[in-house]
């Protein structure tokens with residue numbers, strides 16, 4: 001039967017927030033953009049039209065697209081951008097994912113406003129591994145800039161200073177009534193006492209991990225990144241940019257009004273950050289108790305720099321790992337990788353004035369290589385597929401240039417400056433990979449929500465400080481580790497992930513803090529074809545956007 005089509009018109013639309021109006025880039029004039037509802041195993045076609053004045057690409061975050069990187073939408077990695085006036089029909093193949101994912105633009109900073117939810121329901125005849133909720137609600141956390149995000153991005157890369165901070169966080173596109181001019185710009189969830197709500201949470205913010213809670217209510221986490229977890233109940237969640245969570249809310253409190261609130265977790269590096277709290281309202285239907293609060297109850301959230309709270313979720317996530325939801329953690333590792341993630345500086349180009357430390361510009365790196373995108377003439381997938389040389393080299397190192405005390409306070413100055421290059425790591429089909437990602441204290445440590453395209457991975461271990469290759473593997477969870485596509489490397493700490501390469505193609509990996517990505521905290525994997533035709537890339541669609 002014919003595949004379902006969705007139409008995405010990328011275009012400017014005026015929105016008023018925080019007392020002023022500006023044009024923002026949207027899909028179909030909506031902000032956040034439309035929610036895609038699909039079933040596990042379904043394939044859809046999204047017809048993306050670029051009616052904007054900027055180049056654009058659209059990425060399906062956490063959708064692994066088996067054998068079909070052509071639709072991944074990663075600018076200059078898997079495609080050249082859709083030019084203004086252009087169009088690209090993207091085939092989005094849902095295979096193993098089930099739960100909440102999202103889509104977003106993947107070019108410069110356009111994802112600030114070009115994003116939306118993806119809800120993957122169980123395949124026909126299957127049910128959730130928890131009692132069916134009475135209602136489902138996407139909760140998308142975002143950020144609002146009064147200034148144009150194109151300018152925020154340009155400043156970041158040209159003057160090389162730290163990124164401008166947003167003017168508020170958003171819940172479903174709204175700042176909430178604690179912000180000026182925003183009493184009508186407050187998302188409201190009306191609930192029925194006794195009902196259960198499945199909150200499909202997405203952190204679409206650009207810059208910060210967020211704390212989120214609902215006053216007087218507990219939250220039960222049942223899934224993350226399009227995969228279920230053993231339910232666990234918390235007072236607040238910590239969610240990193242890029243991450244998604246399925247959260248059950250039981251409306252079991254007196255008929256009243258309660259704030260849901262989100263605010264940033266920010267470790268030392270960003271001395272200046274948006275420390276405002278954004279709110280939405282949970283309002284019970286029916287006749288309210290006499291003490292009905294016109295001022296809703298406010299939840300308490302951890303303080304902005306509470307590092308122990310920043311890891312409250314990662315330490316509790318466990319896969320279901322039951323018969324209907326089997327897991328497959330690689331046990332015999334063929335490929336051991338160790339990547340550092342750092343914030344560095346590069347010399348300021350001659351004649352310009354840079355705003356980074358010591359008059360330099362900020363940069364970021366993995367294994368001390370700052371990722372350089374190919375120019376707009378070509379992308380890596382096209383170069384790989386057509387054997388075009390000179391676009392990238394295959395020298396991305398398996399270990400950092402030097403072992404050092406990664407989280408110490410006096411790091412060797414030669415590490416301050418990364419090299420700048422387009423290097424990929426080639427992996428054979430069927431490799432079993434263990435990748436340890438180590439945060440460093442270069443400039444100052446911070447969290448890095450690392451995201452891999454094309455493959456989900458098991459998070460088998462994490463810790464603070466330097467990874468210890470003798471002791472730490474003994475503490476791995478190889479029984480029921482969570483299956484994710486984004487994992488926050490703790491400040492001055494490490495995570496260990498495992499995955500098997502079963503998806504041929506070109507797959508980006510990067511930090512989902514937008515400033516770090518813009519500065520080069522990224523690398524690219526090429527997963528080669530397997531021997532069996534079922535393990536090989538499908539051919540590209542005829543309408544791949546042209547490179548100019």
Ligand code: C2O
Nearest residue numbers: 059061242451508
């Ligand atoms: Cu959510 Cu490379 O992206």
Ligand code: CU
Nearest residue numbers: 448511513516
């Ligand atoms: Cu980062």
